């Protein structure tokens with residue numbers, strides 16, 4: 001498979017996972033991500049060693065992921081906002097036990113049952129560690145179907161490399177839209193550590209220590225040491241895995257910060273603004289955690305203002321403000337509840353800034 | 359000199375943390391002996407619960423995983439699906455299995471998941487200090503039913519073995535007790551049978567073991583064994599509830 005195909009984002013993510021060696025999928029139906037489990041249920045049973053299982057709940061699904069990851073498999077689950085809330089306890093355990101896995105969240109409107117329309121209002125939950133305890137997770141936010149394919153595939157390597165779950169976060173649109181994609185078969189990175197820690201069967205003298213997949217450290221000093229060890233991994237992620245895309249920021253007076261689908265809309269707005277003679281630029285975080293604070297701070301040095309655009313009431317904007325440290329005003333524009341901001345709305349926001357408004 | 363009794367190699371040398379008179383230790387020993395006698399140490403994976411047996415991963419001398427409260431059957435499912443050649447067992451208390459984990463055990467059972475479940479029913483939440491469990495007997499005093507469990511207020515004890523035996527998925531379900539030597543020997547037979555069921559690929563097996571918690575029942579070890587026999591067994595009749603040939 002090297003040629004371009006027209007695929008729905010959700011199906012492309014599922015196929016990308018399979019091409020990256022994912023052979024186990026556990027999930028529970030919820031809109032707007034159902035095409036991921038549906039696709040997996042078709043494909044995995046036809047692949048040797050593959051298994052798709054519809055769990056009785058998201059709680060069960062994430063714990064099946066724990067068991068499969070603990071046994072050394074490449075494994076994935078997917079859900080949407082309410083289901084991801086239910087998975088949080090399991091995610092915290094997976095982090096604590098240092099198990100690799102990939103979790104997809106096709107975010108929909110909230111709080112509560114909310115809506116089934118696209119949203120970005122799970123940013124806090126995703127980047128602050130939605131479950132209990134001191135932890136972080138790599139959060140990858142694609143803005144096209146092709147990028148969703150690439151990031152999903154990479155997510156498996158990153159999970160294995162750091163022994164930590166990786167969250168692929170798409171607003172519902174990324175899952176629902178159809179775009180041409182190239183679907184490369186992707187061999188795992190060759191520098192990944194062997195999973196000598198996996199529970200696969202042990203007896204004395206078999207050449208490794210007895211495997212104990214566990215997140216309980218009853219002695220506070222030992223737990224603190226364990227958490228410090230986790231934070232060394234997070235420091236390495238911050239140093240090595242932070243990703244973003246910058247467009248026309250060098251001379252920009254107004255910098256729009258947006259991710260996912262919103263970034264595409266912001267890009268159209270930026271181009272129109274340039275046609276009008278307003279020097280706008282765009283920074284698109286690709287990793288939401290670690291957050292690309294450095295390029296935003298650098299761009300802020302010569303900009304007049306920053307506008308953060310989200311499909312939420314303003315969550316990422318807090319990270320933008322932390323990055324800028326008051327150097328320039330940081331404004332926010334957002335639509336929520338499943339409403340997608342328009343190009344016109346963003347243009348109006350920047351025009352108002354340019355006229356000295358806000 | 360002939361050895362008549364020795365430590366099974368399926369238990370580590372770590373001293374058990376259980377209270378004096380607690381029958382968790384006996385049940386550990388029975389499970390360990392069964393794994394040892396079946397010669398499956400090198401492919402057995404145990405899943406520890408949240409409850410007094412949370413440290414089971416330190417005691418069973420095989421690969422182990424520690425699950426979140428109630429989720430051991432889901433963890434076991436993931437593990438078994440990845441390596442169907444492994445023998446996977448969970449070890450769970452009654453709060454863990456019959457309350458917070460009621461969905462996970464029911465669905466693992468109805469899927470006929472080829473795993474073995476050791477279900478330790480002591481009619482109480484041992485680890486958290488003796489609160490009411492779904493299995494607490496009517497009238498039984500606990501720290502959250504200080505006037506005795508009132509079925510009008512909080513319902514009746516749940517009979518997991520009978521409930522799961524109504525499903526088509528399970529291959530072997532039995533309830534046993536460890537309050538005296540005769541019953542301990544019977545319990546051993548059932549536990550071994552449960553592992554054999556999995557080895558034969560027949561599907562889901564569960565052994566419910568009635569167990570004493572002298573600490574939280576507020577009794578001496580002897581009193582607690584007597585109480586178990588006189589009060590728990592009438593509520594939870596012993597015997598094989600389901601067996602698929």
Ligand SMILES: Cc1ncc(C[n+]2csc(CCOP(=O)(O)OP(=O)(O)O)c2C)c(N)n1
Pocket residue numbers: 408409410411427450451452453454455478480482483484485486491
């Ligand atoms: C999600 C969650 N809720 C509550 C607890 C607290 N908790 C720990 S053990 C336990 C009860 C265990 O009772 P049981 O399963 O009967 O095991 P026993 O200690 O009696 O052997 C509870 C409620 C927890 N660890 N996690």
Ligand code: SF4
Pocket residue numbers: 375376377379380381382410480484485570571572573574
């Ligand atoms: S509290 Fe009860 S179940 Fe727990 S170790 Fe003590 S006696 Fe055993």
Ligand SMILES: [Mg+2]
Pocket residue numbers: 451452453478479480481482483484491
């Ligand atoms: Mg109990």
